[in-house]
Structure formats: C-alpha cells, structure tokens
Amino acid sequence: MKFLFHEALRSLFRRFSHNILTLIAVLLSAATFTVLLGITDSSAAQTARRFQALETPILSAILPADSWEESETWIERQATQFHHVQNAGTFSMMDTDSPLIIRSSQYHTTSSVSVAIAGKGGLKARGAQLITGHLCPDSSNELSCAVLGQQVAKQLGTQPGSYIDVKNVQMRVMGIIHDSATESSLAAALILSPRTARSLKLYPTERTVIARVTPHSAEIVGSRLAQALSPTQPENVTIKYPANPEKLRAQFASDSQTLITVTATIMAVVTAFSIVNTMQIAVSQRKSEIGLDLALGLSRKSIAGKFLIESTFLGLSGSLIGTLLGSLFVAIVTMLNQWPFLLPPFIALIPVFGLVLGALGGVIPAIMASRVNPVELLHST
Amino acid sequence: MEKKSLPQHPLVCLKDITKTFLPNTLALKKTNVTIYPGKSIAIIGPSGSGKSTLLSLLGLLDTPTSGEYFLDGKSTSSLSANALSRLRKNYIGYIFQSFNLINYLTVEENILHCLAINSITGKEAHMRAQEALQSVQLEEKADAFPEQLSGGQRQRVAIARAIATRPRLLLCDEPTGNLDTHTSDQILSLLLRMVSPQSAVLIVTHNPAIAQSCDERIAIIDGIVTLGQSAEGTSDTVITERDNNEVSLP
Ligand SMILES: Nc1ncnc2c1ncn2[C@@H]1O[C@H](COP(=O)(O)OP(=O)(O)O)[C@@H](O)[C@H]1O
Ligand SMILES: [Mg+2]
Numbered sequence: 001m002k003f004l005f006h007e008a009l010r011s012l013f014r015r016f017s018h019n020i021l022t023l024i025a026v027l028l029s030a031a032t033f034t035v036l037l038g039i040t041d042s043s044a045a046q047t048a049r050r051f052q053a054l055e056t057p058i059l060s061a062i063l064p065a066d067s068w069e070e071s072e073t074w075i076e077r078q079a080t081q082f083h084h085v086q087n088a089g090t091f092s093m094m095d096t097d098s099p100l101i102i103r104s105s106q107y108h109t110t111s112s113v114s115v116a117i118a119g120k121g122g123l124k125a126r127g128a129q130l131i132t133g134h135l136c137p138d139s140s141n142e143l144s145c146a147v148l149g150q151q152v153a154k155q156l157g158t159q160p161g162s163y164i165d166v167k168n169v170q171m172r173v174m175g176i177i178h179d180s181a182t183e184s185s186l187a188a189a190l191i192l193s194p195r196t197a198r199s200l201k202l203y204p205t206e207r208t209v210i211a212r213v214t215p216h217s218a219e220i221v222g223s224r225l226a227q228a229l230s231p232t233q234p235e236n237v238t239i240k241y242p243a244n245p246e247k248l249r250a251q252f253a254s255d256s257q258t259l260i261t262v263t264a265t266i267m268a269v270v271t272a273f274s275i276v277n278t279m280q281i282a283v284s285q286r287k288s289e290i291g292l293d294l295a296l297g298l299s300r301k302s303i304a305g306k307f308l309i310e311s312t313f314l315g316l317s318g319s320l321i322g323t324l325l326g327s328l329f330v331a332i333v334t335m336l337n338q339w340p341f342l343l344p345p346f347i348a349l350i351p352v353f354g355l356v357l358g359a360l361g362g363v364i365p366a367i368m369a370s371r372v373n374p375v376e377l378l379h380s381t
Numbered sequence: 382m383e384k385k386s387l388p389q390h391p392l393v394c395l396k397d398i399t400k401t402f403l404p405n406t407l408a409l410k411k412t413n414v415t416i417y418p419g420k421s422i423a424i425i426g427p428s429g430s431g432k433s434t435l436l437s438l439l440g441l442l443d444t445p446t447s448g449e450y451f452l453d454g455k456s457t458s459s460l461s462a463n464a465l466s467r468l469r470k471n472y473i474g475y476i477f478q479s480f481n482l483i484n485y486l487t488v489e490e491n492i493l494h495c496l497a498i499n500s501i502t503g504k505e506a507h508m509r510a511q512e513a514l515q516s517v518q519l520e521e522k523a524d525a526f527p528e529q530l531s532g533g534q535r536q537r538v539a540i541a542r543a544i545a546t547r548p549r550l551l552l553c554d555e556p557t558g559n560l561d562t563h564t565s566d567q568i569l570s571l572l573l574r575m576v577s578p579q580s581a582v583l584i585v586t587h588n589p590a591i592a593q594s595c596d597e598r599i600a601i602i603d604g605i606v607t608l609g610q611s612a613e614g615t616s617d618t619v620i621t622e623r624d625n626n627e628v629s630l631p
Contacts, residue, residue, distance in 0.1 A: 249441035288481045296498045297470030374442045377477055378554050380432040
C-alpha cells in the first residue's frame with residue numbers, strides 16, 4: 001500500500017506537465033465555488049448590516065376597540081415594564097382617505113390634516129422631535145390640547161399658544177413637532193392625546209401601541225407585550241415586528257441557494273470529466289509502464305489502485321488549493337469593500353468533494369489500466 | 382532445489398504447445414522446447430513466424446491454447462492469475478525491442494521500481510541497482526532520465542533492470558531491433574555474458590553471428606519449430622520436430 005502511494009504520488013509530480021491543466025481546472029472550480037459561497041454570505045451580511053442601520057427597532061401592538069377605554073398612563077406603564085423597552089405609548093393614525101380640515105382661529109387659514117392619536121411615550125417611541133412648545137399631558141383633564149406637525153403649523157401660521165378650530169371645537173396649540181428621521185407623515189398631522197381624541201370622537205377602531213426596544217430584543221418583548229397590554233384577552237392583540245436583519249440574511253442566502261446549487265453541479269461535472277480525461281490519457285500514455293508492471297508481477301488490483309490514488313490525490317490537492325485561494329480572494333474582496341468576512345463552514349467540505357470526485361473520476365481509467373494486456377509489450381515498437 | 386551434479390533438470394519444458402489467436406491465426410503449432418539452465422538460446426525466424434508468441438508464453442504473459450508448460454519442473458497450467466504473477470516475479474526477466482523504460486523515472490529509479498515490485502527495497506535494492514549498472518557500465522548515468530540516453534544506453538539500462546532481480550529465465554525479444562549494428566553487437570555480447578549456471582537467456586535475433594555464438598538455436602517458420610541445434614553437442618535434442626509439421630518445411 002505504502003509502495004503504491006509512493007509510486008502514485010511520484011508519477012503525479014514527475015508527470016506534472018501532464019497533470020497541471022487538470023489541477024488548474026479542479027483548482028478553479030473549487031476556488032470559484034468558495035468565492036461564490038463566500039461573497040454571497042459576506043454581501044448578504046453586508047446588506048443586512050446596512051438594513052440594520054436603517055432599521056427602527058419598533059414593535060407595534062394592535063389592540064381591539066375596547067382598549068380605548070384604558071388610560072394612556074396605564075398603557076404606557078404596561079408597555080414599559082420590560083427593561084428592553086425604551087419608550088412606548090399609543091400611536092394610531094386615522095385613515096388618510098378621510099382628511100380633516102382645521103382652521104386657525106386667529107388668521108382663518110386652513111389646512112387639510114391627517115390625525116394621529118398619540119401619547120407622549122408613543123411620540124418618543126416613534127422618534128418624533130419637539131420643535132417648540134410642549135407635548136400634551138396624557139392624564140390632564142384639559143381636553144382642548146393639540147400638537148401640530150411642522151408643515152401644518154407653517155400652513156396655518158400658528159405658534160404654540162394660539163388657537164385652532166377642529167370640528168367646531170376650539171383647541172390650544174401646545175407644541176410643534178417634526179417626524180422621526182425616517183418618517184414624514186407626522187409633518188402634515190394634527191396630533192391629539194387619546195383622551196382628547198375620544199372626546200372628539202376622532203379615533204380609529206383599533207388602538208395601535210408602539211414600543212421602541214433595544215436592538216435584538218424585538219422577539220422577546222413581542223412575545224410578552226400582548227399579555228401586558230390585554231391581560232384578559234391577549235389573543236386579541238396583534239403584534240407586528242420590525243424586519244429582522246438575521247432573518248433577512250438567511251432569506252438572501254436561501255434566495256441564492258438555487259443558483260449556487262446549479263453552478264456547483266455544473267462545476268462538479270466539468271471537474272469530473274476533466275479528471276476522467278486526464279487519467280485516461282495517463283493510462284494510454286503509460287500502457288508500456290502498466291504492461292511492464294504486470295509482466296514484473298504487480299497485481300492488476302495494485303495497478304488499478306495506483307491510478308485511483310493518483311486521481312484521488314489530483315482531486316484532493318486541486319480542490320484544497322482552490323479552496324484556500326478562493327478564501328483568500330473572498331478575504332481580499334471583503335476587506336476592500338469593508339464588508340464583514342464570512343465563509344460558510346460548508347466550504348470545509350469542498351476538498352472532501354474534490355477527493356470524492358477524484359476517486360470517482362479515476363474509477364474507469366483505473367479499470368482500463370488494470371485491463372492492459374502485457375503481451376502488447378512484445379508487439380509495441 | 383539446484384543440484385550441482387549433472388544432469389540438471391530442465392528449466393523450461395514445453396510439451397505440444399499450440400497457440401491460436403481468434404479468429405483463425407495459428408501462431409504456434411505443437412511446439413516442443415526444452416531449455417536447460419546455463420544455456421543461451423537464439424530464436425530465429427522471419428517476421429510473423431511466432432517468435433514473440435513463443436516468448437510471451439515462456440514469460441507467462443499469455444497462456445497456450447493447448448499443451449503443457451513446465452517451469453522449473455512444475456506445471457503452469459491451471460494456475461491462478463496471482464500464482465502466475467508470482468512465478469513471473471520469481472523466475473522471469475524481460476528485455477524488449479522498445480526498451481520500455483519509464484521515462485519520468487531516472488535510470489536508477491527504473492531499476493529500483495522493478496526491484497520494489499519484487500519486494501526488494503532499501504539498502505539491498507540500492508546495492509543491487511549499483512551492481513546491475515556496473516555490469517552494463519552505466520554507473521555514471523544512474524541519475525539521468527531515459528531521454529538523455531542513446532538507444533544503446535537505454536537498452537543497457539533495460540538489461541540492468543532485468544538482471545537486477547536475478548531472473549532464472551531472461552527473455553529478450555529483438556533487443557537490438559532499434560539499434561545500429563555496432564551497438565547491437567555490444568548489447569548481444571553483453572546479454573550472452575548474463576548467462577549463469579542457474580539461468581538461461583533466450584534472444585530473438587536476426588543476427589546470424591550472434592545466433593552462432595549462442596549455445597543453441599531455435600528456428601521458427603509459420604509457427605512451426607523447424608530447427609533446434611545443440612552447439613556444444615549436448616546430446617539431447619532441444620527441439621523435437623513433430624511429424625505432422627514436416628509437410629510445411631520449406
Ligand atoms: N494478440 C494477437 N492477436 C491476433 N493475432 C496475433 C496476436 N499476436 C500475434 N498474432 C499473430 O500471430 C502470428 C505470430 O506473431 P508473432 O509471434 O508476433 O511473430 P514474430 O514475433 O515472429 O514476428 C502473426 O501472424 C501475428 O499476426
Ligand atoms: Mg516479434
């Protein structure tokens with residue numbers, strides 16, 4: 001056995017010029033496959049990372065109509081009891097297809113607005129910023145308090161302290177806000193506290209409570225939020241999660257799965273053919289060597305074994321070098337692009353595939369080698 | 382096994398050997414050949430007469446269609462492939478017209494490769510390779526590759542390779558077919574020197590002078606052994622002509 005290994009490896013190295021092309025073919029296949037897997041994973045991770053930067057870790061809980069009975073103070077306390085929750089509170093938008101016209105009592109200017117019903121905590125959770133004035137208190141009995149989006153305030157020409165008419169009710173403008181960095185719908189909105197909205201009968205059927213959570217904790221909080229907001233009927237609460245970057249990456253990976261599988265199959269077939277071809281050439285070029293070995297008394301099994309070892313080693317070494325070079329390439333590309341460097345553990349199996357391909361590709365040539373007739377030695381010239 | 386005292390038993394004994402190739406080539410007809418150790422035998426005959434076929438049967442590379450082959454007194458018919466390859470290892474050396482050196486191995490590695498198949502390795506193998514190269518005067522070419530050698534040198538390497546395993550039966554099929562006259566003479570006289578008391582050398586040759594300097598000659602025409610002479614007057618006829626062969630004598 002050791003003798004066969006020695007013989008096989010020696011002829012592989014000594015006949016290097018005959019094997020180099022196949023070695024390169026195997027190498028390129030393995031490298032391409034590695035790069036494909038590595039780049040796919042790394043770029044998916046990069047996309048997920050970008051997405052994560054944009055992402056607002058905000059959970060929504062949609063409560064049934066009877067939840068409007070609950071005070072905003074209670075809602076906020078229930079939602080913020082989890083220490084992963086930074087801010088929480090009601091934030092419900094009225095349907096935008098039924099805009100409301102409001103009027104400045106002072107200048108008689110008007111503005112078509114959408115209506116947001118939001119508690120202080122809800123506005124904070126959304127990331128809305130107060131420009132001037134204050135937010136309406138959640139618990140006050142003062143029912144004529146309103147906050148305006150910056151665009152509405154500009155249209156009306158109002159400042160905090162001035163009055164507006166909403167459905168024939170005069171209300172005092174408490175503050176002016178602009179929406180969070182990633183949103184804009186509040187700019188054209190009239191913001192009312194839940195109590196005020198109730199008294200004006202200006203609220204949607206469902207009450208939406210939003211909660212801003214610390215990164216990666218959406219799942220944990222979500223699983224408990226329904227129970228906290230509706231202790232008697234948590235099943236009536238619908239929780240909406242922000243897009244999960246991890247899931248997103250997995251999604252990207254599985255999207256490219258088909259492409260990778262097809263490419264890998266084609267490369268495997270091409271590589272196998274290349275190995276079969278090289279080994280067949282090797283057998284026909286070395287008929288006299290094989291005949292001599294047979295004449296000298298080497299068994300046919302050993303002859304087949306020698307060629308099988310050669311092809312196996314060709315597959316293994318080519319794919320091993322290819323995987324290493326491919327990994328290096330991925331490392332360089334990710335470094336230049338400042339992507340995270342990710343290689344799926346699966347690539348460790350590429351050399352194993354190479355070995356198996358080499359062994360399989362060597363079977364037919366090895367059988368051919370073992371069938372050489374030593375008598376040909378006498379007739380060859 | 383070997384007894385110093387005469388008469389020795391024959392190394393090779395072919396009894397009524399016939400070899401046919403499909404579909405209808407009768408390459409050897411009812412051939413009887415006896416070879417004693419210590420002899421050199423020339424095989425002569427026109428091209429296509431069956432010389433190589435005879436050699437391949439003697440070398441156990443092929444099996445006869447009928448008849449019996451005794452090697453060192455033991456019948457070789459009905460032996461398994463493994464048993465045959467063991468016999469080849471233990472008894473037989475080959476030298477071919479086209480040298481059949483492995484071109485990606487050095488001269489010494491070619492010899493060591495052959496020894497390794499015969500399970501001779503390490504110091505013993507190196508010693509034998511050196512010895513064999515000395516006897517063909519190619520010690521200084523041990524590390525050369527076959528391509529760097531002339532035809533005559535290559536055939537000397539092949540001889541060194543064959544004798545390194547110390548075969549009892551050295552079979553040479555037109556060993557000088559690819560060489561010029563002067564080199565041929567050198568190679569053939571070298572081959573004749575390889576005869577030891579325990580071994581025999583068979584040489585297929587077209588060179589009448591060499592045939593003459595061999596101890597015995599076998600002439601084949603159209604698969605029929607027509608001539609067997611005993612140069613030293615050893616009483617036995619080495620070759621027996623079959624009656625039914627006589628019709629085809631020229
Ligand atoms: N493997 C084979 N198959 C068919 N015919 C063969 C084979 N080997 C030899 N022959 C035929 O047997 C005859 C003897 O051939 P061979 O022994 O090679 O002759 P020589 O060596 O004397 O030139 C020839 O007619 C040749 O064509
Ligand atoms: Mg011939």
